[in-house]
Amino acid sequence: MSKPFKKILITGAAGRLGTELRRGLVPLAESLVIADKVACEDVQPHEEMKVFDLADEAAVMAAAEGCDAIVHMGGAPFERPWQDVLDSNIRGSYHIYEAARAHGVRRVVYASSVHAIGYRRLDEGMRGDAPPRPDSLYGVSKCFVEALASLYWDKFGIESGCIRIFSSFPEPADRRMLWSWLSFDDMVRLVSSCLTAPHLGFTIAAGMSDNKVKPVDMSNAGHIGYAPQDSSEPYREKVEAAHPISDPKALSTQVIGGYFVDMGHPDDEGEP
Amino acid sequence: MSKPFKKILITGAAGRLGTELRRGLVPLAESLVIADKVACEDVQPHEEMKVFDLADEAAVMAAAEGCDAIVHMGGAPFERPWQDVLDSNIRGSYHIYEAARAHGVRRVVYASSVHAIGYRRLDEGMRGDAPPRPDSLYGVSKCFVEALASLYWDKFGIESGCIRIFSSFPEPADRRMLWSWLSFDDMVRLVSSCLTAPHLGFTIAAGMSDNKVKPVDMSNAGHIGYAPQDSSEPYREKVEAAHPISDPKALSTQVIGGYFVDMGHPDDEGEP
């Protein structure tokens, strides 16, 4: 059986998630364009490496040529000074969508983030596509791209899956990740679901594994067919032994963005 | 243990689903009245065959005599010219409810259809009992019977389960059925749930198997206790090999009614 896509562009391919996707998306595409600011290691025969900065519109345009899907994981993965957020996440993502429009790309999967809604409370019973409530400039930039994705579907017919990734790491690293963890395999499953869903349109989906604590109702994305198969439970004992219980009265304990709500402004002296 | 029903009338008993129900409802009734326009094959000792047209009110009345439940799968199973829809689905179903009223039938299970809400979009996050949005005269007739069932519960105390059957076939036959498929066994489970639920009242339930892609939230029918056990996944590879990806910009790809939205009016020349 032929693969559903001829060529998929993966941005942020040298990063933590991009590395997993290079492996995980092989079943879906005949070849991959892997793009990052730095060169990836071990480039495979079915892969084509492109090194550039997302702020470079011409380079983004060139990378997307011939692709029928883009998995856009690139950009700053964390709170950063405004200029960085502006260049890599806002301008960079705009370039991605323009490239998609220019080259007839059918679908874009975008690494949005829990931090687009980080001030929402664990007990408010939110849906995965809850309206914006960002906890950082980083989170604001994610809201921007979600809005952009909405426009490019409604006006230009480019389908987008915006995945609000919670915590995608090799294993849960603290108590919060016992509920926010998205295993790498589930992350690949979720990206793959967006690429193969019968209808994607403009979809915002929460990205978590099948952890016991589920603060977010993911049923709004039932139509993409994501079925997580991992859970943080096997790591519970280890995590709980290593990390004390969070202060129940701290805001960071009560919201889904966690410690992001405690960070100051990134341009202030002494901030990260 | 005695069976919960003495005698169940199954209409459309010679059809695809009726045939399955003849087998599947045996545990729930001491005997079955099997009715259709044509005679069924292999009538069993616990079965009583009745051949008539649903438009024949007297025949319907006679068939329901002595029954304490009706599983009404009869009528046109597809878009048909208006006169057919009127006679078999509208008039025929009215006869069924009148027969239920005349003979003290406790519960009716009705084969409604996804086409009662076929214009709803895959990504709108609908409930199984979403308000009408039919995609055909066939679908309009299903809305009529759902309204009738509501009346007969509220006014006459006859409980009804209206099952919006998506695609009940031996196996998924195209890419749409990878999400809309209702296996025969799950169909029997769903009808049985309606018959044995602790309280049915007037319930509309979506009828799908436990497929990965779930465009409809079926939790509104949690009180009937339907737990699907089949999935379309084992058929995915075969189906995807045989059928190309649907055009993402086609309306039929985006709505739950599928190609029904592309059909013209059945009374127009050249239409089915």
Added chain:
Amino acid sequence: MSKPFKKILITGAAGRLGTELRRGLVPLAESLVIADKVACEDVQPHEEMKVFDLADEAAVMAAAEGCDAIVHMGGAPFERPWQDVLDSNIRGSYHIYEAARAHGVRRVVYASSVHAIGYRRLDEGMRGDAPPRPDSLYGVSKCFVEALASLYWDKFGIESGCIRIFSSFPEPADRRMLWSWLSFDDMVRLVSSCLTAPHLGFTIAAGMSDNKVKPVDMSNAGHIGYAPQDSSEPYREKVEAAHPISDPKALSTQVIGGYFVDMGHPDDEGEP
């Protein structure tokens, strides 16, 4: 300024509401086709009288020729035996929509009824387009036409306003009408709103005047611009003097359909 419509067909033109509309729609159309089973009195120069039964498809087709809107008030205005409901409300309304399709009619305004949702409770805080919960065969037929109107918009692009008329009489005639009353002038305003709304699509709107007691939230139809200007208050004293307080434990006091919920089946002996 030219009028928005060239020719409007009014069915049920000899009835209570039709008579008001003959007067009230003059500003919206250059001429009117007025249709009923019996001839109207005082036919005006801008009016064309057509006498026929709605069950006569050819006559309906002929009446709609050249019309760009239909205001469909015809059919049985009350609970009737099934055959009457079927012929005048179900078959008759189907003929209306087929005529609209055949003759390129842009908009249909349909006299639906509170009895499409008559079993809903006064205190449940329903919207004007609440899902079906009919209280009579009459109400079921209204649900049928609403579903039909939905189909003809989605599939054939004919816009429909389905007005769930509560109680449109010269003045409130009992205590229930103190909240359910729709003055004739407000009825004309509501029909006119449907005809002139910037976008109608498929809209279900509740039809009441600006009475003090408002069991239905009419804001779902804000986009049609209906602003009632009458109220039942001036009639309160007279009505309360003439009618005792309803029994608070009677179902008919608690639901919006009123005494319709107490009526038996119309085909039973002794029923109306």
Added chain:
Amino acid sequence: MSKPFKKILITGAAGRLGTELRRGLVPLAESLVIADKVACEDVQPHEEMKVFDLADEAAVMAAAEGCDAIVHMGGAPFERPWQDVLDSNIRGSYHIYEAARAHGVRRVVYASSVHAIGYRRLDEGMRGDAPPRPDSLYGVSKCFVEALASLYWDKFGIESGCIRIFSSFPEPADRRMLWSWLSFDDMVRLVSSCLTAPHLGFTIAAGMSDNKVKPVDMSNAGHIGYAPQDSSEPYREKVEAAHPISDPKALSTQVIGGYFVDMGHPDDEGEP
């Protein structure tokens, strides 16, 4: 790994659920204070027995000293005359919350009940934290404590999990329990989830096992991480053989409170 709590006070420790919790909460606390009106049997070395009446504020205060959590299962477990409900459930629970405030208790888990919402209908698709609709004075007292728990979180920062226990018995004892059953093990899981949830705040959670019939959407409590592992299915055959089908027109069949809705006022002569 150290246990999350130093000392937990369990009220109602001699009762059906308290007995299970003495066993089940061992992994969560270094020691238990077990309290009841009568002495428990087999007091263990890690347990401290306190015998008193909940109406005795000083005794409650003393029992909570040194505890960092309270699992409050005490009080009348059934409809009782007003004076009993007042003393044990209203005054008694107030004493519990005051003791929690006095002694810096972090979390309280409270045995609320389905009877706080017993008049809700099986088919209304309610959430676990549906607004009050009690079916008894007992149920009213549960609503009181839920409101009190809300206050003590918002104003005093004491987290509470109010579990609306449906039917927690060794096994399902009648047909209603086929859907309302909460196994003892699942009850322990649910209490434990409340004690260990990353954020509890003020949470109302429905307490049922993973039974097939699910009239309540428990997803509002996803953030506490309760995953039931038992089901009533293994008991179905036995229960159905022993109990006839409920009358479908009886209110007690249609609401989640069951036969409580049929009980008169407990202070009337002849009432329980």
Added chain:
Amino acid sequence: MSKPFKKILITGAAGRLGTELRRGLVPLAESLVIADKVACEDVQPHEEMKVFDLADEAAVMAAAEGCDAIVHMGGAPFERPWQDVLDSNIRGSYHIYEAARAHGVRRVVYASSVHAIGYRRLDEGMRGDAPPRPDSLYGVSKCFVEALASLYWDKFGIESGCIRIFSSFPEPADRRMLWSWLSFDDMVRLVSSCLTAPHLGFTIAAGMSDNKVKPVDMSNAGHIGYAPQDSSEPYREKVEAAHPISDPKALSTQVIGGYFVDMGHPDDEGEP
């Protein structure tokens, strides 16, 4: 025209609101029983004065004899020590409902309070019947009575209107009252609406005048027909001149309960 009630019992008749109701309910009842802990002044011929404490069940019973409605404004009107709240608001209101049951009273109107939901935020877009979120023991007692009223309707058929009174004073006395004010005349209108609504059942209604700032959607009580006619606007200049702008970061500025959220526990030393 005869008045709708023969005899109405008004509790708290000597208080601020009770005094207004003695005047305002004259059109609705042939005679009034006015009850309070202290004697009212200027008892009129159509009035019968009864002096007793609500904690005295026998006295409450006697006062309700012969009444067909109770307007229950009595009890502590403010945060009070627990014992006072228990005696006057919890036990006292229970006596009222028992008296209603004993004497066949048709309707009870209860002075609930904004403080039943005082922790809700001004900007959360709440309905008038939002679930409990009390800000004081006083508020918890209001939640208790609302639950009791629900029970007495569902089980004993006594209709109740629970009015969540915001701030009913002669005129707005501070900046918060510019939105929370309920004029005395509107208070009388709201109580009268509850008494005369076509169907009351169990209704919770927010009590505010037609002020410009409307933090609560009162449409859930549209079925009782309350139409406020007063507004705080005429008092704005005076109030704003006398009171500085509230601190925007203070919780008491952000919630509907105002400064109640800042009060400590009433039983603590030094608290009111």
Added chain:
Amino acid sequence: MSKPFKKILITGAAGRLGTELRRGLVPLAESLVIADKVACEDVQPHEEMKVFDLADEAAVMAAAEGCDAIVHMGGAPFERPWQDVLDSNIRGSYHIYEAARAHGVRRVVYASSVHAIGYRRLDEGMRGDAPPRPDSLYGVSKCFVEALASLYWDKFGIESGCIRIFSSFPEPADRRMLWSWLSFDDMVRLVSSCLTAPHLGFTIAAGMSDNKVKPVDMSNAGHIGYAPQDSSEPYREKVEAAHPISDPKALSTQVIGGYFVDMGHPDDEGEP
């Protein structure tokens, strides 16, 4: 009585709305800083003119010094090429919020736009704060600023009112404006409401006058106290005479963004 603000910065002060606000906000501030890319005419004694580009962060910072509120109407008022949208709306608004943070500004009122949700349909019954569905790059930039405003409230305590202005012109200029019109006086009322609301926090409010056709439910902003006093009705005849009825099947007729949905990409050749 002293005015609520000492000094308000108005950006876009030379524009259509800015000019009105220079007049309209006089009652709320002792002095105004009026800022634009070009100098305003007729600068008044209580006004201080500042000419700069919003992309100039230092100039924005300087302008906000000493202000306790900012009314931010500046930036591109229409669809523009990406670089313009980026500089004036995204970067420029970021500078505004940074200036607010640096100078302790209490409240910001931002001119968001209907084009943040322009693809929503007239008949979908949306709230004023419906989630993003932009119809242009201009609209996407509005979504960005709304998200930014949310962050600056949650994290830095700066209150924001984001007004989604529909069509604020001297008078309705086409048929769409008969429902989307916001009179200048109502615009001033709405900005003033945001500045004086008892609690603003982060609020998104729709900006329309009291027109007959109301596609948006503005009650989500009831807590700010906006009461429109103008209506498009007096202009109806004139507008309808000058403009033909819109094509009912055109998307631009069916959505609230109007013809913006028909515009191509602004960077494409030949686009505006």
